[in-house]
Amino acid sequence: MTAGASPSAAPGDNERVTTFYDEIGGEATITAIVAAFYRGVAQDEVLRPLYPEEDLGPAEERFRLFLMQYWGGPTTYSDRRGHPRLRMRHAPFAVTPDAKDHWLQHFRAALDEVGLPPEQDAQFWDYVTHAAQFMVNSFE
């Protein structure tokens, strides 16, 4: 393209940056994904025993706030919890390849339930599949 020929606005004309969080529908969409995901976890004989608390509500809220922050929404997660350091925070739990597969199965179902447009679905899925692989810390 010839320099200067772009019809786009000059930098600064539109200060507001649209994040992936905004694009997918913000808090409402992430809340729906995480709620669907935790309905799966609650029924899962491999995953459920890993969660230390009787009530999954607080864990659901932490994950929800983390994903909102990760995708460019409010930083409430780090305001409350500090730096995510997710691999370290998962160290107390035996995240085996089998647990990872179960985790991803429920996340896939949650994304299917919400039905994001294909490109956004692919971006979200790509992130969680890589992150889940990274969280595996036990091969027992």
Ligand code: HEM
């Ligand atoms: C691979 C399989 C995974 C398993 C079995 C697993 C399991 C767990 C467990 C047992 C907890 C403690 C629950 C609690 O908060 O009280 C936890 C916390 C958490 N997990 Fe995972 N997790 C997995 C993958 C992931 C991935 C891929 C992400 C991010 C994309 C993630 C994000 C989080 C967050 C944000 C917390 C709360 C951390 C905190 O602030 O304490 N997890 N996970």
